[in-house]
Amino acid sequence: MKITTVRRINQLFFFALFVWFCIVTTVGEKFWQIRNWPINWILQLDPLVALGTIVSTRKFYGPLHCALGVVILTIIFGRFFCGWICPFGAIHQFVGYLGNRGKKVAEKIRLNIYRKAQCIKYLVLVFFLGMAAFPSLAGTLQTGLLDPIPLVTRSFQLVLLPIFDRSAYLTSVNARYYEFGWLIFAVFATAVLLNLVIPRFYCRFICPLGAFLGIISRFSIWRIGKIKSKGIECKMCEKACEGGCEPNGNIKIAECVLCFNCRDGCQHHHIAYKTVPSLAGETQVDVSRRGVVLSFVSGVIVAPAIRLSGKVASNWYTGVVRPPGALAEPEFLKLCLKCGQCMRICPTNVIQPSGLEGGFEGLWTPILNNRIGSSGCQLNCVACGQVCPTSAIRPITLDEKRGLGDFVSAGPIKLGTAFIDQGRCLPWSMDKPCIVCQENCPVSPKAIFTKDVFTTVRDGVVSIKQVTGNAIEIDSSIPADKFSTGDYYVLFEDGSRCKISSNTATSVGIAEAGSSLRSVSEGKLPAVTAGKIEIQVRLQKPCVDIEKCIGCGVCEHECPVSGQRAIRITAEGETRSTDRRLLL
Amino acid sequence: MTEPNQENIARRQLLIRGAKAAASIAATVGVARWLYDPKGPGAKNEEVGFLGTSVKGLPDFSVPRKDGQIISIVKGENRAKTVSKAIELLGGIERFIKPGDVVVIKPNVGFATPPLLGATTHPDVITAVVKLCYEKKASKVIVTDNSINDPASCFTISGISKAASAAGAQVIMPKDSYFSPLTLAGGVLIKDWPVYCAPFAKANKLIGIAPLKSHHRSVASMTMKNWYGLLGGRRNVFHQDINNIIAELAMLVKPTLVILDGTVTMVTNGPTGGSVSDLKKTNTMIASCDMVAADAFGGTLLNLKPADLPYLAISEKADVGTVDYESLKPLRAEVT
Numbered sequence: 001m002k003i004t005t006v007r008r009i010n011q012l013f014f015f016a017l018f019v020w021f022c023i024v025t026t027v028g029e030k031f032w033q034i035r036n037w038p039i040n041w042i043l044q045l046d047p048l049v050a051l052g053t054i055v056s057t058r059k060f061y062g063p064l065h066c067a068l069g070v071v072i073l074t075i076i077f078g079r080f081f082c083g084w085i086c087p088f089g090a091i092h093q094f095v096g097y098l099g100n101r102g103k104k105v106a107e108k109i110r111l112n113i114y115r116k117a118q119c120i121k122y123l124v125l126v127f128f129l130g131m132a133a134f135p136s137l138a139g140t141l142q143t144g145l146l147d148p149i150p151l152v153t154r155s156f157q158l159v160l161l162p163i164f165d166r167s168a169y170l171t172s173v174n175a176r177y178y179e180f181g182w183l184i185f186a187v188f189a190t191a192v193l194l195n196l197v198i199p200r201f202y203c204r205f206i207c208p209l210g211a212f213l214g215i216i217s218r219f220s221i222w223r224i225g226k227i228k229s230k231g232i233e234c235k236m237c238e239k240a241c242e243g244g245c246e247p248n249g250n251i252k253i254a255e256c257v258l259c260f261n262c263r264d265g266c267q268h269h270h271i272a273y274k275t276v277p278s279l280a281g282e283t284q285v286d287v288s289r290r291g292v293v294l295s296f297v298s299g300v301i302v303a304p305a306i307r308l309s310g311k312v313a314s315n316w317y318t319g320v321v322r323p324p325g326a327l328a329e330p331e332f333l334k335l336c337l338k339c340g341q342c343m344r345i346c347p348t349n350v351i352q353p354s355g356l357e358g359g360f361e362g363l364w365t366p367i368l369n370n371r372i373g374s375s376g377c378q379l380n381c382v383a384c385g386q387v388c389p390t391s392a393i394r395p396i397t398l399d400e401k402r403g404l405g406d407f408v409s410a411g412p413i414k415l416g417t418a419f420i421d422q423g424r425c426l427p428w429s430m431d432k433p434c435i436v437c438q439e440n441c442p443v444s445p446k447a448i449f450t451k452d453v454f455t456t457v458r459d460g461v462v463s464i465k466q467v468t469g470n471a472i473e474i475d476s477s478i479p480a481d482k483f484s485t486g487d488y489y490v491l492f493e494d495g496s497r498c499k500i501s502s503n504t505a506t507s508v509g510i511a512e513a514g515s516s517l518r519s520v521s522e523g524k525l526p527a528v529t530a531g532k533i534e535i536q537v538r539l540q541k542p543c544v545d546i547e548k549c550i551g552c553g554v555c556e557h558e559c560p561v562s563g564q565r566a567i568r569i570t571a572e573g574e575t576r577s578t579d580r581r582l583l584l
Numbered sequence: 585m586t587e588p589n590q591e592n593i594a595r596r597q598l599l600i601r602g603a604k605a606a607a608s609i610a611a612t613v614g615v616a617r618w619l620y621d622p623k624g625p626g627a628k629n630e631e632v633g634f635l636g637t638s639v640k641g642l643p644d645f646s647v648p649r650k651d652g653q654i655i656s657i658v659k660g661e662n663r664a665k666t667v668s669k670a671i672e673l674l675g676g677i678e679r680f681i682k683p684g685d686v687v688v689i690k691p692n693v694g695f696a697t698p699p700l701l702g703a704t705t706h707p708d709v710i711t712a713v714v715k716l717c718y719e720k721k722a723s724k725v726i727v728t729d730n731s732i733n734d735p736a737s738c739f740t741i742s743g744i745s746k747a748a749s750a751a752g753a754q755v756i757m758p759k760d761s762y763f764s765p766l767t768l769a770g771g772v773l774i775k776d777w778p779v780y781c782a783p784f785a786k787a788n789k790l791i792g793i794a795p796l797k798s799h800h801r802s803v804a805s806m807t808m809k810n811w812y813g814l815l816g817g818r819r820n821v822f823h824q825d826i827n828n829i830i831a832e833l834a835m836l837v838k839p840t841l842v843i844l845d846g847t848v849t850m851v852t853n854g855p856t857g858g859s860v861s862d863l864k865k866t867n868t869m870i871a872s873c874d875m876v877a878a879d880a881f882g883g884t885l886l887n888l889k890p891a892d893l894p895y896l897a898i899s900e901k902a903d904v905g906t907v908d909y910e911s912l913k914p915l916r917a918e919v920t
Binding site: 027028029169173174175347348373374375378379380381426432433434435436438439440441442443444445446450484485486487499501511540554558559560562 | 695696697698732733734735736737740741757758759760799800801818820821823824825826827828852853855856857858859861862891894895897898
């Protein structure tokens with residue numbers, strides 16, 4: 001079997017594995033649901049994930065140890081990850097192949113020449129590392145924006161799967177929504193379509209992971225090269241060169257993705273994968289020192305420049321409510337890859353890729369949007385922390401989340417606090433009974449309690465015309481049946497109050513005394529025949545007990561005021577930070 | 585064929601071009617005519633019945649009334665035993681289920697909480713009732729609800745998915761496409777509102793199984809409030825008129841049988857509960873063909889009088905059932 005065939009099978013295998021891991025990132029017990037599938041394995045293999053978090057936190061997080069293997073193998077063999085494993089690379093290679101079918105050989109060779117601009121990816125890498133390097137200034141991990149594995153993960157998890165699953169709903173019960181999904185899609189689509197301009201455009205010019213692997217393949221023991229110094233200049237080796245590394249001439253060894261197309265393409269057997277450097281010459285990473293220094297310094301400076309917004313300090317945006325177990329904001333931003341795993345696993349779809357609310361560096365990081373999804377953050381769920389590959393959201397237990405067992409003294413994890421917008425709340429400002437928020441509060445005792453009041457309705461002071469039995473005729477007109485819902489009362493001048501059981505346009509009826517429908521606690525119908533009565537509504541006005549509220553957002557989700565909700569969660573009181581504390 | 589430098593167009597060319605132009609015009613006019621809509625949007629569609637049929641509202645699933653066998657109240661701790669006894673007292677499951685029936689069971693699966701906390705229908709009752717249905721050769725039993733919390737989580741954590749599947753029932757999770765607009769004849773609130781119709785497409789029997797819970801807005805959530813789970817859309821707006829919506833739901837749904845599980849009663853912090861301290865042992869199982877009677881009796885387990893539950897009087901007035909349950913001569917028993 002040709003080595004390129006082996007490579008294609010390998011690429012297909014890893015791509016299929018990647019897609020499979022995306023599909024099984026679904027809460028459930030069936031074989032195609034999460035169970036114990038190592039859904040983060042490909043993210044954990046990504047050496048840039050490891051490198052980025054090492055630079056930002058100065059620690060090598062345990063579950064990322066697989067990346068060490070990739071680094072070691074790259075040092076020995078070169079950029080095999082790009083050509084053999086990377087699922088994003090496989091997509092580029094395939095689309096590039098489709099886009100350039102039927103072109104003339106000379107045109108293909110021209111497309112695959114080495115271009116000076118391929119050094120941009122090294123600058124991208126150095127820039128991102130610069131942003132992460134100095135926590136004392138404002139270390140922030142932004143590699144996830146362009147790191148191919150997080151990029152392709154979030155593109156599949158948050159965009160492609162929800163689109164393809166729109167009718168079958170294999171991976172969710174109902175349609176999933178991701179607020180900034182369109183932007184994720186735009187980046188993904190652009191990267192893929194650029195293959196029609198130049199094959200593997202992303203890999204050659206942008207990919208910071210490719211850049212990192214290119215740098216560490218400098219000492220690779222085996223490498224592609226010519227075994228004849230003078231050959232026939234047929235350039236067939238460059239016809240399908242994936243890396244654009246010019247194997248025919250002075251090979252740019254850091255650009256080589258080990259596709260082996262040159263070796264298979266050479267009819268003269270002038271190309272081999274050997275320990276001897278190419279007899280036609282070799283060039284290492286081709287990037288100017290000035291460029292590297294400038295990029296690094298830019299990164300170092302851009303990070304605090306972004307922080308000038310104050311979004312990670314006192315100007316934090318109220319809507320940035322993070323999932324349960326998320327680290328404090330500065331620590332969180334050092335670890336979050338924007339990979340979207342938490343947003344995909346979340347059974348209620350409440351975790352969303354954020355826009356620029358949390359500052360530029362917060363783009364696509366997870367925030368809770370209680371208006372989207374099936375039900376706020378569920379009390380008995382800790383799925384997001386379990387799937388976070390870098391522990392930006394800690395893998396908390398249910399006990400820790402709820403403040404049970406060993407965590408009784410710590411109390412439950414609060415995501416924020418619910419605030420009632422009295423101007424939009426039906427009982428508070430519109431004299432309508434409601435308390436859906438109170439009903440759905442999952443905390444025991446409930447964090448939402450009610451203050452019960454009687455309020456006279458609009459035009460509710462009316463004069464008695466005549467009293468017949470339990471019916472009080474009045475001298476003005478009221479809407480028929482409106483006050484017979486069980487929520488309305490008559491207040492007499494002597495201060496006694498009776499529930500209205502029926503009403504016509506000109507009378508209100510009180511349930512008969514002694515009838516099973518008349519509650520004794522509601523007072524007796526006083527012996528009045530004249531004077532005024534007031535029609536009152538009994539309102540239960542919701543109030544939040546901020547010591548009990550955990551900020552789960554179920555109330556906000558359920559609030560019937562469907563636009564801007566009358567009860568909303570903001571991050572005050574969240575457990576993960578001290579500066580947003582509200583309670584004494 | 586065209587000769588570029590010819591000054592005049594050839595006759596033949598002109599005829600061909602003319603024919604093509606005529607065909608294009610004809611096609612354009614044809615398409616325009618086919619799609620022509622003189623009214624524009626806004627014209628009200630005719631009221632649609634149940635799943636496109638002429639049935640207004642939901643189909644009637646009830647069985648003929650038998651005086652003296654309308655409501656049964658069984659004391660005991662073991663749900664499987666009490667529910668079987670309660671159904672037996674009403675004439676046995678054969679009165680309700682005939683061979684070949686397709687039965688829908690509507691439990692309360694509103695919240696993603698474990699059975700221990702009593703916020704959802706206990707899986708033991710589901711198991712018992714599903715088994716009884718299959719004993720009488722029901723062809724299919726469906727268990728479904730439109731949950732408040734995330735449906736998949738609710739069905740799993742409440743233990744209902746597992747219990748229902750183990751007993752051979754099909755569990756249906758709500759999907760947006762399962763709802764279709766319905767109007768309740770004589771209703772004020774349920775007008776052109778999305779109702780969970782799809783599970784009933786082939787069903788001819790419906791059994792509601794509700795836990796007994798206190799409820800701050802409606803005072804108590806029992807068999808009639810359980811039908812709230814059939815509403816779709818942003819159904820929470822109906823909380824403004826909770827008593828009438830419960831009564832209208834009771835008018836809309838004509839079940840074969842309702843079961844009210846008062847083995848434990850949620851006395852505080854309802855309807856979500858969240859702690860075992862919110863529950864009280866009341867060891868009572870009610871089976872009834874009359875929802876109003878079942879709920880009126882159920883209220884007594886929460887020390888409520890019918891007057892405390894205005895939806896009872898409204899429903900009675902609409903001929904849904906009888907508030908004075910004692911007048912129906914409840915059948916009582918105790919099992920250990």
